Amino acid sequence: xxxxxxxxxxxxxxxxxxxxxxxxxxxxxxxxxxxxxxxxxxxxxxxxxxxxxxxxxxxxxxxxxxxxxxxxxxxxxxxxxxxxxxxxxxxxxxxxxxxxxxxxxxxxxxxxxxxxxxxxxxxxxxxxxxxxxxxxxxxxxxxxxxxxxxxxxxxxxxxxxxxxxxxxxxxxxxxxxxxxxxxxxxxxxxxxxxxxxxxxxxxxxxxxxxxx
Amino acid sequence: xxxxxxxxxxxxxxxxxxxxxxxxxxxxxxxxxxxxxxxxxxxxxxxxxxxxxxxxxxxxxxxxxxxxxxxxxxxxxxxxxxxxxxxxxxxxxxxxxxxxxxxxxxxxxxxxxxxxxxxxxxxxxxxxxxxxxxxxxxxxxxxxxxxxxxxxxxxxxxxxxxxxxxxxxxxxxxxxxxxxxxxxxxxxxxxxxxxxxxxxxxxxxxxxxxxx
DNA sequence: AATCAATAAATTATCTATAATTAGGAGATG
DNA sequence: CATCTCCTAATTATAGATAATTTATTGATT
Numbered sequence: 001x002x003x004x005x006x007x008x009x010x011x012x013x014x015x016x017x018x019x020x021x022x023x024x025x026x027x028x029x030x031x032x033x034x035x036x037x038x039x040x041x042x043x044x045x046x047x048x049x050x051x052x053x054x055x056x057x058x059x060x061x062x063x064x065x066x067x068x069x070x071x072x073x074x075x076x077x078x079x080x081x082x083x084x085x086x087x088x089x090x091x092x093x094x095x096x097x098x099x100x101x102x103x104x105x106x107x108x109x110x111x112x113x114x115x116x117x118x119x120x121x122x123x124x125x126x127x128x129x130x131x132x133x134x135x136x137x138x139x140x141x142x143x144x145x146x147x148x149x150x151x152x153x154x155x156x157x158x159x160x161x162x163x164x165x166x167x168x169x170x171x172x173x174x175x176x177x178x179x180x181x182x183x184x185x186x187x188x189x190x191x192x193x194x195x196x197x198x199x200x201x202x203x204x205x206x207x208x209x210x211x212x
Numbered sequence: 213x214x215x216x217x218x219x220x221x222x223x224x225x226x227x228x229x230x231x232x233x234x235x236x237x238x239x240x241x242x243x244x245x246x247x248x249x250x251x252x253x254x255x256x257x258x259x260x261x262x263x264x265x266x267x268x269x270x271x272x273x274x275x276x277x278x279x280x281x282x283x284x285x286x287x288x289x290x291x292x293x294x295x296x297x298x299x300x301x302x303x304x305x306x307x308x309x310x311x312x313x314x315x316x317x318x319x320x321x322x323x324x325x326x327x328x329x330x331x332x333x334x335x336x337x338x339x340x341x342x343x344x345x346x347x348x349x350x351x352x353x354x355x356x357x358x359x360x361x362x363x364x365x366x367x368x369x370x371x372x373x374x375x376x377x378x379x380x381x382x383x384x385x386x387x388x389x390x391x392x393x394x395x396x397x398x399x400x401x402x403x404x405x406x407x408x409x410x411x412x413x414x415x416x417x418x419x420x421x422x423x424x
Numbered sequence: 425a426a427t428c429a430a431t432a433a434a435t436t437a438t439c440t441a442t443a444a445t446t447a448g449g450a451g452a453t454g
Numbered sequence: 455c456a457t458c459t460c461c462t463a464a465t466t467a468t469a470g471a472t473a474a475t476t477t478a479t480t481g482a483t484t
Contacts, residue, residue: 278433
């Protein structure tokens with residue numbers, strides 16, 4: 001392939017497991033046995049354990065000493081928690097990114113929104129959505145913040161793939177476009193506030209979905 | 213001792229290294245060689261590597277594949293970044309904690325503030341300060357958020373111990389007391405706003421300190 | 425300055441020990 | 455007599471140590 005060059009095994013394993021958990025191919029609560037996974041990847045258990053540590057820090061997995069590792073579950077409260085954290089942090093990132101946004105970036109973001117409209121399946125919708133958010137937030141130049149947001153976004157997408165949320169069928173493009181409009185007008189406070197509502201709404205929608 | 217029985221070695225090593233980094237006993241940029249640390253702790257290098265992964269996720273250490281691990285440095289920008297993240301997240305936590313705060317908790321927080329006043333050295337001031345924040349935020353019942361705040365607090369205390377900040381000599385107690393007053397009056401929005409300013413101010417102070 | 429050998433360090437594999445879970449059986453109780 | 459509980463043995467899995475391999479870095483020599 002290409003990047004499979006000198007990347008540590010732990011990174012590859014962690015990425016692959018993360019993908020499986022996010023897309024639901026490994027279900028919540030499932031136990032992850034280190035030597036089974038090691039066997040599957042054709043490695044020893046050592047890099048597998050390191051991968052576990054990373055997944056644990058991302059909140060995808062829960063580890064109990066001497067008892068093993070299992071995929072983290074998610075309750076309504078946790079969905080809401082992640083949504084509110086995203087709202088707070090993405091608003092912060094956008095306020096800091098706004099001064100550095102160029103027209104070229106905003107155009108790219110507009111295109112990502114259109115790609116989301118065109119999406120016919122969850123995967124491509126999610127990819128477009130993530131691209132949009134990343135594009136307008138990255139210029140904030142706060143690496144730690146961006147990493148935190150990325151982890152939260154990953155957690156969010158778990159809920160999306162699990163079918164709780166019909167988010168990708170709803171008119172998210174309206175929100176995206178009003179955010180872009182505010183940014184083009186230089187009103188970064190309004191843009192941040194719109195973004196916070198846009199993201200925070202996800203938590204409420206998940207809750208409503210499960211209820212009714 | 214007590215609970216040091218069945219705790220994994222990686223956890224113990226990670227905690228000890230974290231403490232050394234935070235208090236500055238290991239300086240920024242220093243290289244951490246797994247074999248040396250393993251020898252010091254009387255273990256093999258395997259649990260040391262796992263400890264590294266945890267420290268990496270906490271932002272205390274930076275790891276380059278095949279090149280080793282070194283203690284993360286911190287620039288002015290990073291100090292500001294952490295402060296702003298704390299401001300955003302602690303405000304969120306406080307808004308969610310406010311409905312569950314009891315008078316007993318607020319009294320404990322008041323006592324922690326007094327302990328901070330009495331503190332004559334950085335360690336005990338930091339401990340009191342951390343206790344204060346933890347007390348009023350914990351009832352929010354959002355474990356993921358609390359973990360994130362805790363990691364940020366750890367990062368903050370690095371700057372404190374490094375001597376950049378004279379924060380502990382300043383009248384932080386004023387801020388703490390006005391927050392408690394707002395909470396007792398049931399004005400959680402005002403309390404959250406005060407807390408955000410209180411925490412965010414740290415970033416500015418560090419910046420100012422270094423300048424003048 | 426550049427190349428190649430020597431050294432050091434990170435990464436991974438294999439092997440060992442210890443703790444946890446399960447299975448089976450003995451004894452007690454209804 | 456059947457069933458339930460408790461205890462012990464056997465299996466399984468995690469955690470750690472040691473050994474082997476690969477990659478980076480240093481130093482010497484041309």
